[in-house]
Amino acid sequence: MDRRDFLKTAAGSACLLSMSNLRLGFEHGNTGTVPVAFFPEEAWAETPEVLHEASYYKKLEHKEVQCLLCPRKCMVGDQERGYCGVRENRLGTYYTLVYNRPCTARPDPIEKKPFYHFHPRTLAYSLATAGCNMNCKYCQNWEISQVRPEQVRNFLLTAPDCARRARDLDCVSIAYTYTEPVIYWEYMYDIAAEARKAEIKNVMISAGFVEEKPLRDLLPLMDAVKIDLKAFSDKYYREVCGGRLEPVLEALKIIREAGVWLEIVYLVLPTLNDSPDEIRALSAWIRKELGPDVPIHFSRFHPTYLMKKLPPTPVDTLERLKKIAQTEGLRYVYIGNVPGHPGESTLCPECGARLIHRTGYNVRLEALQGDTCKQCGLKIPGVWSSP
Numbered sequence: 001m002d003r004r005d006f007l008k009t010a011a012g013s014a015c016l017l018s019m020s021n022l023r024l025g026f027e028h029g030n031t032g033t034v035p036v037a038f039f040p041e042e043a044w045a046e047t048p049e050v051l052h053e054a055s056y057y058k059k060l061e062h063k064e065v066q067c068l069l070c071p072r073k074c075m076v077g078d079q080e081r082g083y084c085g086v087r088e089n090r091l092g093t094y095y096t097l098v099y100n101r102p103c104t105a106r107p108d109p110i111e112k113k114p115f116y117h118f119h120p121r122t123l124a125y126s127l128a129t130a131g132c133n134m135n136c137k138y139c140q141n142w143e144i145s146q147v148r149p150e151q152v153r154n155f156l157l158t159a160p161d162c163a164r165r166a167r168d169l170d171c172v173s174i175a176y177t178y179t180e181p182v183i184y185w186e187y188m189y190d191i192a193a194e195a196r197k198a199e200i201k202n203v204m205i206s207a208g209f210v211e212e213k214p215l216r217d218l219l220p221l222m223d224a225v226k227i228d229l230k231a232f233s234d235k236y237y238r239e240v241c242g243g244r245l246e247p248v249l250e251a252l253k254i255i256r257e258a259g260v261w262l263e264i265v266y267l268v269l270p271t272l273n274d275s276p277d278e279i280r281a282l283s284a285w286i287r288k289e290l291g292p293d294v295p296i297h298f299s300r301f302h303p304t305y306l307m308k309k310l311p312p313t314p315v316d317t318l319e320r321l322k323k324i325a326q327t328e329g330l331r332y333v334y335i336g337n338v339p340g341h342p343g344e345s346t347l348c349p350e351c352g353a354r355l356i357h358r359t360g361y362n363v364r365l366e367a368l369q370g371d372t373c374k375q376c377g378l379k380i381p382g383v384w385s386s387p
């Protein structure tokens with residue numbers, strides 16, 4: 001049993017114990033606590049509402065299938081699951097096990113995702129299912145990302161109900177977040193279509209480890225995407241995250257070409273992905289391939305999961321990396337996870353006026369008027385207009 005399996009088993013036992021008497025759950029958000037009907041999962045987890053055929057796979061001989069959703073392209077035998085633990089082969093048909101089956105749904109400030117150039121000061125109804133197609137050793141949400149769906153507490157939430165709840169809670173957008181939304185692609189797609197009908201925006205928070213076809217099929221329904229770029233090194237991707245860099249860079253280019261609003265987060269791990277040369281190369285790549293106006297957030301790491309011995313990122317490291325990225329020509333560079341730091345605010349790259357003042361989730365519009373700097377008239381890239 002490897003560490004991932006051990007964690008799954010341990011987390012599963014704890015969660016299953018706590019599930020036995022559940023009948024009513026709650027969404028927690030900054031608009032208060034909202035009751036959600038909880039039914040015992042055994043009553044619905046195997047119904048057609050949840051057991052949904054996967055959209056991207058091919059059937060092979062001897063009832064084997066190959067998943068075509070992410071670059072792992074798992075080969076999955078009958079009665080087995082892919083790496084992410086949420087897709088199962090049953091007699092040669094491949095199913096997602098997390099359709100209509102989130103483990104988290106609650107309103108969050110959009111700045112928490114973080115999006116800094118997308119409808120500031122609004123709420124995003126934030127949704128996740130169990131599972132992930134990577135295994136980052138510092139994952140903040142490992143209790144839900146590194147387990148199987150039956151090992152967490154889930155509730156039944158259909159796509160139309162999700163759009164209705166977002167509207168009832170005054171959320172401007174629905175955010176697919178916390179774990180990796182690519183692994184619940186079918187559910188995300190159907191919710192996004194319902195949200196569009198209800199004039200609610202869709203934002204995806206992803207590591208971008210996804211095949212080209214499902215990404216391109218999804219983007220017409222997305223209003224914004226935030227990509228967690230883990231490093232600018234394939235070695236780091238393989239050793240720390242269990243992924244690969246190249247497919248993520250491709251995904252970034254596809255998102256940008258599609259004209260969907262894009263922001264990038266780079267979590268800085270001391271000694272592992274914080275070298276000035278790496279940040280210089282990364283910034284030059286972003287400027288050349290994506291353009292200088294894509295915001296990048298250098299975020300502070302806090303010890304967690306399998307990386308408890310590494311210290312938090314020193315703030316002066318973040319400040320140094322921000323300067324390097326600006327010197328390389330990136331125009332909107334932020335410091336994240338340091339509440340109150342001036343690097344959270346948006347400054348006009350032309351005249352230096354403070355456009356948006358942020359202190360944690362307290363956000364005040366200052367020199368931004370519509371999409372323009374009041375002081376010098378520069379048009380500021382982003383999605384600012386009222387929904």
Ligand code: SF4
Nearest residue numbers: 067070073074082084
């Ligand atoms: S989505 Fe899951 S099953 Fe499909 S290739 Fe990726 S890890 Fe494997």
